[in-house]
Each structure stands twice: as structure tokens, then as C-alpha cells.
Amino acid sequence: MERIGIIGVGEIGRAIVDGLYYRGDEGCGDDEAPEVFLSPRGRRAAAELSQRYENVRVCPDNQAVMDRSEIVVIAVRPQDRHQALDGLTVAGDTIVVNVMSGVGNDDLRRTLATDAPIVRAIPLPAIRERRAVTVTYPSHPVTDTLFERLGGALPVADETAFNVLSAVTGTLTTHYAYLDALTSWAVGHGIAPGDADRYVRGLFQQVGRALSDETRGLRQLAADHETPKGNNERIRTTWFTPANSASLAGALDQLLDHLEGRRSDARP
CATH class of the missing domain: 1.10.3730 (ProC C-terminal domain-like fold)
Known part of the structure; x- marks a missing residue:
């Protein structure tokens, strides 16, 4: 069973959780539900999700999310990233998914001071019903598999291509x-x-x-x-x-x- 952490439980964080547990119109699932660990940021949304889904838990702090997860999605507002992330310890085998608009992977790597894999992604709200393709860079088998589950992954060749599609998303x-x-x-x-x-x-x-x-x-x-x-x-x-x-x-x-x-x- 996967262990997925989310730091920053706003609109996209909620959509990811809903998508992971989405069972379609007939209420049937096609895969095993993962364990999901949520940061206390967005406290009300995190508490609601933990009540709705059995395997979703709210952690006491962001370090606990990092320590318990194989994949950690960073979904805080870009202007809040230093307050939320400075001082965190990231294990080398943790996969970090960066969904912050306008924050490059090199920038995030400096903030986290880690050599762990970092993947940028553009998940859209429709992933809650597994109906949106998510752009990723660089391609990584684990994150591409995750977003394939949520509606499809579209790995691109470089950060320039990623930014072009990010601009399209801005419409x-x-x-x-x-x-x-x-x-x-x-x-x-x-x-x-x-x-x-x-x-x-x-x-x-x-x-x-x-x-x-x-x-x-x-x-x-x-x-x-x-x-x-x-x-x-x-x-x-x-x-x-x-x-x-x-x-x-x-x-x-x-x-x-x-x-x-x-x-x-x-x-x-």
C-alpha cells in the first residue's frame, strides 16, 4: 500500500485525496486505497477528509508528513513555502512532487536542501473524478503511475515545455x-x-x-x-x-x- 503525504491541503490537495479514493458513479473501486498523511495546514479541510476516508490521517506537523510518506506532494501557496518547508528533513528515497505554480525544482531543492527526486506537476481540480491529465517534469515512474491513476500523466521533455503548458492552465x-x-x-x-x-x-x-x-x-x-x-x-x-x-x-x-x-x- 502506498503512503502519500500532502503538505498544504487547499483545493488541489483536496482534489488529489478525493481522486485517490474516487469510486465512480457506481461506487466501485479499481485499486487498493493508499494511506494518506495530511499536514495540519488547511486544518478544516484536512479534518474533513480524515473523517470521510478511513486511511487518511492528519499529522501533527509537516516533518511527520515527510517521515511517514513515500511520496510527498508540496501544495502550499508559493509565498508560504519557506515558512512551511524550511528546516524539514527529507529522506533520500522520498519522492517530492512540486505542484506550486511558478516555483522551479531547483528553487524547491534549495529550500529543502535535499538530493531526493523532485518532480513538478500541474494537477487540475478534475482529478478528483479522474478526468484530467497532469503534466509532469521530469518523468518519474512512480509519479507518472500516480497521476495515471488520477486521469492520466503527460510527461514533458524539459522545464520550458512544462512552463508553456502551465501558462495555458492560467486561462x-x-x-x-x-x-x-x-x-x-x-x-x-x-x-x-x-x-x-x-x-x-x-x-x-x-x-x-x-x-x-x-x-x-x-x-x-x-x-x-x-x-x-x-x-x-x-x-x-x-x-x-x-x-x-x-x-x-x-x-x-x-x-x-x-x-x-x-x-x-x-x-x-
């Missing part, structure tokens, strides 16, 4: 804000808020289901959902123009510069 809340803008527009034209919200959610849940068809590329999916001179084509060509697309690319370039340490004025 997630923009998507939600876009949906909110659509809902607000409908409400402004007389649709009841509950009806507008329900319709927009249903519309884009359909898009999510279409994305599961990996036999068609994204451009082909767009074409298949568009009628020449129809409503979808009109919005795409009048709103998502080449200038709009270039603006998005520029924002992503700025974020990538920040992630790679080339800018000091960009915000995470």
Missing part, C-alpha cells in the same frame, strides 16, 4: 468569467438569472462532452459545430478576430516570461 478562470459574461448579457436582455445560468451551464457541458471525442482535432470540432454564415460563424469572425487571438497570445507570452523568471513586473 482556466478566464473561461469561467467568459461564461459569466454570457449569463450576464442574457440577464440584461430580460432572461431570469436562474434560467440564464442553467442554460449556459448546459450549453457548455455539451461542449465538454464533445471534447472527449479525441478522433477529431479542436479545429475540426469547431468546424463541425458551425454552419456557414450561421450564428456561430458570425460570433467567431466578428468577436474572436485575429487581433483578439493575437491579444490572447500576447497575454500568454507575458505569463510565460513570468514563469521563466524573465519579467519581474508580471503577477502570478
Whole structure:
């Protein structure tokens, strides 16, 4: 049975635990549940998870998480990492998984003063239902197996590639804000808020289901959902123009510069 530790039980920490114990819609499991050791950071969430799952335990401190685990996920906020991690002793055979945005492995290695393996990863909230692919660098058989269990692993060749996909991940809340803008527009034209919200959610849940068809590329999916001179084509060509697309690319370039340490004025 694996022993997995999590230091920093926020949204991603909770999602990892839920994913490890996920049993699907029919409540059946396909693997043995691991032991999970949680840090006291995020006390309320850690206590709730330990009550929900039999093999989840809250440790008295972060060193206890390190001492009891074969794999330790570091999921604290980047600005809190020194307070949470300074002075910890890491055994040489412990595998450290770094999920802190914008914190490179060399930086974390200096903080932990360890030669133990360190793997960067970008787990997304959907891993709680084993429905998201997790980018990893460098590839490691143990961590890749862990994330395959949680929906899939996507090892990349170098930290530059990792940062590119990390920048793409930074568009997630923009998507939600876009949906909110659509809902607000409908409400402004007389649709009841509950009806507008329900319709927009249903519309884009359909898009999510279409994305599961990996036999068609994204451009082909767009074409298949568009009628020449129809409503979808009109919005795409009048709103998502080449200038709009270039603006998005520029924002992503700025974020990538920040992630790679080339800018000091960009915000995470």
C-alpha cells in the first residue's frame, strides 16, 4: 500500500485525496486505497477528509508528513513555502512532487536542501473524478503511475515545455468569467438569472462532452459545430478576430516570461 503525504491541503490537495479514493458513479473501486498523511495546514479541510476516508490521517506537523510518506506532494501557496518547508528533513528515497505554480525544482531543492527526486506537476481540480491529465517534469515512474491513476500523466521533455503548458492552465478562470459574461448579457436582455445560468451551464457541458471525442482535432470540432454564415460563424469572425487571438497570445507570452523568471513586473 502506498503512503502519500500532502503538505498544504487547499483545493488541489483536496482534489488529489478525493481522486485517490474516487469510486465512480457506481461506487466501485479499481485499486487498493493508499494511506494518506495530511499536514495540519488547511486544518478544516484536512479534518474533513480524515473523517470521510478511513486511511487518511492528519499529522501533527509537516516533518511527520515527510517521515511517514513515500511520496510527498508540496501544495502550499508559493509565498508560504519557506515558512512551511524550511528546516524539514527529507529522506533520500522520498519522492517530492512540486505542484506550486511558478516555483522551479531547483528553487524547491534549495529550500529543502535535499538530493531526493523532485518532480513538478500541474494537477487540475478534475482529478478528483479522474478526468484530467497532469503534466509532469521530469518523468518519474512512480509519479507518472500516480497521476495515471488520477486521469492520466503527460510527461514533458524539459522545464520550458512544462512552463508553456502551465501558462495555458492560467486561462482556466478566464473561461469561467467568459461564461459569466454570457449569463450576464442574457440577464440584461430580460432572461431570469436562474434560467440564464442553467442554460449556459448546459450549453457548455455539451461542449465538454464533445471534447472527449479525441478522433477529431479542436479545429475540426469547431468546424463541425458551425454552419456557414450561421450564428456561430458570425460570433467567431466578428468577436474572436485575429487581433483578439493575437491579444490572447500576447497575454500568454507575458505569463510565460513570468514563469521563466524573465519579467519581474508580471503577477502570478
